[in-house]
Amino acid sequence: MHIRFPLSAVLLGLVLLPEAAWPQIQPRRSREPTVPPPSITEYQPRSTLVVPEHPVPRARFPVVDLHGHPPTLDNPETIEAVVSAMDELNLQVMVQARGSQGDRLRRQIEAVRESGHEDRFVFFTTLDLRNVGPGSGARIAAQLEADVQAGAVGIGEISKGFGLFSTKADGTRLALDDPELDIVWETAGRLGIPVFIHTGDPAEFFEPHDLRNERWLEMAIFPNRQLNDRSRLPAFDELMAERDRMIEKHPNTTWVVAHMSWYTNDLARLGELFDRFPNVHGELGAVLYDLGRQPRFARAFFEKYSDRILFGKDSFQPQEYPYYWRVFETEDEYFDYYRDYHAFWKLYGMGLSDDVLRAIYYENALRIIPGMPEEGFPASR
Helix, strand or coil, X not given: CCCCCCHHHHHHHHHHCCHHHCXXXXXXXXXXXXXXXXXXXXXXXXXXXXXXXXXXXXXXXXXXXEEEECCCCCCHXXXXXXXXXXXXXXXXXXXXXXXXXXXXXXXXXXXXXXXXXXXXXXXXECCCXXXXXXXXXXXXXXXXXXXXXXXXXXXXXXXXXXXXXXXXXXCCECCCCCHHHHHHHHHHHHHCCCEEECCCCCXXXXXXXXXXXXXXXXXXXXXXXXXXXXXXXXXXXXXXXXXXXXXXXXXXXXXXXXXXXXXXXXXXXXXXXXXXXXXXXXXXXXCHHHHCCCHHHHHHHHHHCCCCXXXXXXXXXXXXXXXXXXXXXXXXXXXXXXXXXXXXXXXXCCCCCHHHHXXXXXXXHHHHCCCCCCCCCCCCC
């Protein structure tokens, strides 16, 4: 006798099975190549797809680049060259996030003022997190106060070394939530300045370097990006848990997580972070490759969290900014990303609305960074 089960019951049974028992459905090649296959770097097929193209050399609205890494801005020639590139791209204000404090910070601030371009740059200070021990927090907080008095308007970019490589005076790893630094984050909150922090790197860097890792090529080109040695480095989730505990202890401090917390491959997780901590914002540097491969879901995310996302580019390469404008402002399909070792896939435009573009390009930055120049931006709506 044959017993027939409804398809819905069969599917329900599969859902209830433990994951290890699920049918392992993997894409398979029906046949093997009859000629020697090329290497991963040799295979560069030319697309024959013909679709409308809308390059965007200049952003639709003025932009604040929160994650600016221009050269050191301590001489007129460098300042003029950077401003010229900014003008072409419609970058109205750049945050100098290249770490500096004390005299080096003051020299840049003074040079920009003397150049007549003080409405185009603001400066973040950095923190000396070397050999932290008893009393270090108070010393770092005092330097922070002095740098803000000199003109700094935020902290950052705090590098990924914090949590990964920075050690305390006793030689142990300096955890992100180390209580010695609580006074520093409390001082930032009291001063009303944001803390811009880069924690970890893409989660794939913490995974085995095998042919199932979609960042295999990048890890092969740059071996120092392999962060998968658990005998000496914490796991990705361990780092993020430390950072979240640090944020949780300081709800009155404004935090900006660089690179969208490296959660752009899992935007639901980033949404959970935003929902849990209303004082946390995300910065867009160096994650365009993830957003451009999920344009519809990413657009919905940006619409929901438009007041929590800030534009940032990271590496100052003027020719790369238009890729961001094109992903954000158009609905173009299947176009190249600017670094093939970051992404071997193509990008698609998100087609963001003007309201969302204004929010991420400049409004959010003007809201959370004190003393931002307002000249050159549209009047408040």
